[in-house]
Amino acid sequence: MSSTATTLAPELAVSEWFNTPAPLTLAGLRGRPVLLHTFQLLCPGCVAESIPQVQRIERVFGSTDLQVIGIHTVFEHHAAMTPVTLKAFLHEYRIRHPVGVDRADPASDTPLTMQRFALRGTPSSVLIGRDGTILHHVFGVEDDIAVGARIAMALSAPAPHALRASASTDEQGCAGGRCEVAAGGQSTD
Amino acid sequence: MSSTATTLAPELAVSEWFNTPAPLTLAGLRGRPVLLHTFQLLCPGCVAESIPQVQRIERVFGSTDLQVIGIHTVFEHHAAMTPVTLKAFLHEYRIRHPVGVDRADPASDTPLTMQRFALRGTPSSVLIGRDGTILHHVFGVEDDIAVGARIAMALSAPAPHALRASASTDEQGCAGGRCEVAAGGQSTD
Amino acid sequence: MSSTATTLAPELAVSEWFNTPAPLTLAGLRGRPVLLHTFQLLCPGCVAESIPQVQRIERVFGSTDLQVIGIHTVFEHHAAMTPVTLKAFLHEYRIRHPVGVDRADPASDTPLTMQRFALRGTPSSVLIGRDGTILHHVFGVEDDIAVGARIAMALSAPAPHALRASASTDEQGCAGGRCEVAAGGQSTD
Amino acid sequence: MSSTATTLAPELAVSEWFNTPAPLTLAGLRGRPVLLHTFQLLCPGCVAESIPQVQRIERVFGSTDLQVIGIHTVFEHHAAMTPVTLKAFLHEYRIRHPVGVDRADPASDTPLTMQRFALRGTPSSVLIGRDGTILHHVFGVEDDIAVGARIAMALSAPAPHALRASASTDEQGCAGGRCEVAAGGQSTD
Numbered sequence: 001m002s003s004t005a006t007t008l009a010p011e012l013a014v015s016e017w018f019n020t021p022a023p024l025t026l027a028g029l030r031g032r033p034v035l036l037h038t039f040q041l042l043c044p045g046c047v048a049e050s051i052p053q054v055q056r057i058e059r060v061f062g063s064t065d066l067q068v069i070g071i072h073t074v075f076e077h078h079a080a081m082t083p084v085t086l087k088a089f090l091h092e093y094r095i096r097h098p099v100g101v102d103r104a105d106p107a108s109d110t111p112l113t114m115q116r117f118a119l120r121g122t123p124s125s126v127l128i129g130r131d132g133t134i135l136h137h138v139f140g141v142e143d144d145i146a147v148g149a150r151i152a153m154a155l156s157a158p159a160p161h162a163l164r165a166s167a168s169t170d171e172q173g174c175a176g177g178r179c180e181v182a183a184g185g186q187s188t189d
Numbered sequence: 190m191s192s193t194a195t196t197l198a199p200e201l202a203v204s205e206w207f208n209t210p211a212p213l214t215l216a217g218l219r220g221r222p223v224l225l226h227t228f229q230l231l232c233p234g235c236v237a238e239s240i241p242q243v244q245r246i247e248r249v250f251g252s253t254d255l256q257v258i259g260i261h262t263v264f265e266h267h268a269a270m271t272p273v274t275l276k277a278f279l280h281e282y283r284i285r286h287p288v289g290v291d292r293a294d295p296a297s298d299t300p301l302t303m304q305r306f307a308l309r310g311t312p313s314s315v316l317i318g319r320d321g322t323i324l325h326h327v328f329g330v331e332d333d334i335a336v337g338a339r340i341a342m343a344l345s346a347p348a349p350h351a352l353r354a355s356a357s358t359d360e361q362g363c364a365g366g367r368c369e370v371a372a373g374g375q376s377t378d
Numbered sequence: 379m380s381s382t383a384t385t386l387a388p389e390l391a392v393s394e395w396f397n398t399p400a401p402l403t404l405a406g407l408r409g410r411p412v413l414l415h416t417f418q419l420l421c422p423g424c425v426a427e428s429i430p431q432v433q434r435i436e437r438v439f440g441s442t443d444l445q446v447i448g449i450h451t452v453f454e455h456h457a458a459m460t461p462v463t464l465k466a467f468l469h470e471y472r473i474r475h476p477v478g479v480d481r482a483d484p485a486s487d488t489p490l491t492m493q494r495f496a497l498r499g500t501p502s503s504v505l506i507g508r509d510g511t512i513l514h515h516v517f518g519v520e521d522d523i524a525v526g527a528r529i530a531m532a533l534s535a536p537a538p539h540a541l542r543a544s545a546s547t548d549e550q551g552c553a554g555g556r557c558e559v560a561a562g563g564q565s566t567d
Numbered sequence: 568m569s570s571t572a573t574t575l576a577p578e579l580a581v582s583e584w585f586n587t588p589a590p591l592t593l594a595g596l597r598g599r600p601v602l603l604h605t606f607q608l609l610c611p612g613c614v615a616e617s618i619p620q621v622q623r624i625e626r627v628f629g630s631t632d633l634q635v636i637g638i639h640t641v642f643e644h645h646a647a648m649t650p651v652t653l654k655a656f657l658h659e660y661r662i663r664h665p666v667g668v669d670r671a672d673p674a675s676d677t678p679l680t681m682q683r684f685a686l687r688g689t690p691s692s693v694l695i696g697r698d699g700t701i702l703h704h705v706f707g708v709e710d711d712i713a714v715g716a717r718i719a720m721a722l723s724a725p726a727p728h729a730l731r732a733s734a735s736t737d738e739q740g741c742a743g744g745r746c747e748v749a750a751g752g753q754s755t756d
Contacts, residue, residue, distance in 0.1 A: 148715025339527025466647035
């Protein structure tokens with residue numbers, strides 16, 4: 001279900017954002033822990049389990065600097081899960097955190113962020129540390145207690161000031177070879 | 190939450206059917222109890238509560254002559270809940286019973302079947318007796334025990350052979366005045 | 379999990395009653411449907427599942443003539459589940475319906491009512507019809523919808539006036555051979 | 568529902584232990600985080616919520632040095648919740664961690680540990696740090712995510728070697744004035 005890796009998280013590839021005034025990048029968030037929650041709006045396990053869990057996470061950690069980001073990683077039923085439907089879905093389910101539409105890959109049913117993180121399906125969650133490395137990723141839903149523990153540990157890590165300073169340059173090459181490496185490193189779970 | 194009425198159920202108005210080789214009509218089902226479950230695919234209460242309840246009903250009453258029918262009564266976010274999305278939704282949620290798309294009313298956001306039954310929103314359920322009368326309707330979700338009891342009572346009623354014989358003629362005028370009366374009769378809950 | 383039988387229910391054997399001004403007998407209740415719920419206060423499945431279900435049943439069928447009876451059928455940890463502890467348990471769990479302590483059998487760990495009904499453990503439920511016959515019995519907990527349906531059917535049966543008149547005589551021989559027959563008849567589930 | 572205090576936890580007062588070969592003291596556990604879970608076996612909220620949560624905690628943190636301790640703090644229905652009944656309860660609910668019977672106070676219905684920690688009722692939980700101070704206490708049950716986060720933080724604290732050495736002397740005066748202070752300090756929640 002889960003694995004850990006000490007690799008730097010690849011950058012997000014997002015074609016459209018909701019619930020945020022400006023696009024987000026992991027590079028720009030360096031210094032803060034990030035919880036990436038990837039889902040599809042017609043995925044029963046996402047609706048019944050992982051989205052409610054993310055909302056519980058937001059309640060508990062609302063006063064911390066944890067950044068929760070949803071990524072709509074459509075890899076099936078593409079015509080059924082358009083951004084128009086996603087927008088209404090976010091409204092009906094009262095999802096307030098930033099949600100990005102994973103950028104389609106013309107050559108594949110699997111969109112780009114999903115490829116870069118080597119995600120196996122939805123729901124998947126990736127916890128990214130203040131230094132931009134992947135602390136944990138999981139396909140499916142883990143126990144709330146374990147999730148709370150992991151996020152607390154991510155929050156308690158000291159902010160890596162040096163890394164944060166170089167974030168904007170790190171970002172540049174992300175769509176290239178490094179994402180491939182990261183994806184390869186995660187494919188062992 | 191609920192009310193009972195001794196009025197004849199109005200006819201369905203459906204623009205497209207899923208999970209059935211041929212369109213269904215209440216008139217054609219006269220003689221069998223019918224559970225109408227009306228929902229929207231982006232309605233959280235439908236997905237979390239009423240659809241699982243309908244699936245439990247199907248398991249318990251699968252060997253009886255109860256007919257379960259879903260009606261997708263979209264009255265908001267019309268562009269987000271198209272038949273294309275509904276079809277994928279039915280696949281992902283493993284909904285096997287016949288589901289009809291409530292026919293749009295060009296003059297209203299509320300589709301026609303919803304208007305005829307005077308439904309207040311989704312989820313709503315209407316239990317129709319063997320004689321075609323409305324035994325019970327409810328906005329929201331009732332206790333499973335009560336639901337089981339009501340359906341058992343509907344099933345135990347004797348089949349009304351005379352009514353069944355005249356069903357096809359009854360159906361003709363259904364879109365006219367009688368539906369209006371029925372809707373009026375139900376608006377007191 | 380369940381079976382049906384057309385045998386007359388054996389009589390209860392109770393050493394102490396709670397929540398009733400006078401002892402109850404099935405013979406005395408002839409004419410009304412009876413739901414017997416047998417449990418032990420230290421049985422996790424009883425506390426977590428069957429007792430809450432019985433309380434839901436009471437809410438739904440509170441205005442009918444269904445009689446709910448609990449029987450505390452202790453067959454293990456006898457020193458731990460005394461009537462003193464049972465009394466506090468009923469108070470804390472807000473159990474308001476009549477509860478009888480199954481009468482101990484000096485020759486067995488299994489108390490008498492449990493033997494007579496050939497119950498396999500706790501929780502078990504026995505639904506008894508207006509005519510005093512066993513309509514259904516189950517070891518474990520069934521789906522609420524099915525339970526609601528069964529009770530509705532039991533309630534809809536006509537009251538058997540002739541049987542009711544002879545109830546007090548029927549009762550006499552109940553502790554004898556007939557209970558043995560009933561127990562044998564139910565041992566096939 | 569909860570409060571934090573920087574006071575040293577008072578010592579346990581236990582008349583009988585289960586699931587441990589030798590009595591436990593908080594002083595003897597200095598250096599390890601301790602989760603005290605106080606309950607009564609006839610407390611519905613304990614059985615339905617806090618005990619299952621403690622068991623989830625044990626699953627997630629089973630490989631850490633967190634010590635989970637249950638304290639049976641009977642403050643009502645004393646005759647109904649004896650150690651004999653507790654022993655059977657622990658067996659039936661598969662509670663494997665050490666459980667102590669809170670020592671009765673001849674002058675009060677409230678037992679001694681409960682008094683010392685100024686607990687308001689059951690279930691209550693007290694999280695004690697490696698240095699023996701109370702990190703958190705709560706009456707009722709908190710969200711699993713928050714509980715997981717708190718325990719992770721307690722586990723991540725460095726072990727206080729100096730404090731651990733002096734633990735046995737610290738323990739002596741615990742039943743005296745210091746417990747009063749601790750109780751006073753916690754009464755503000």
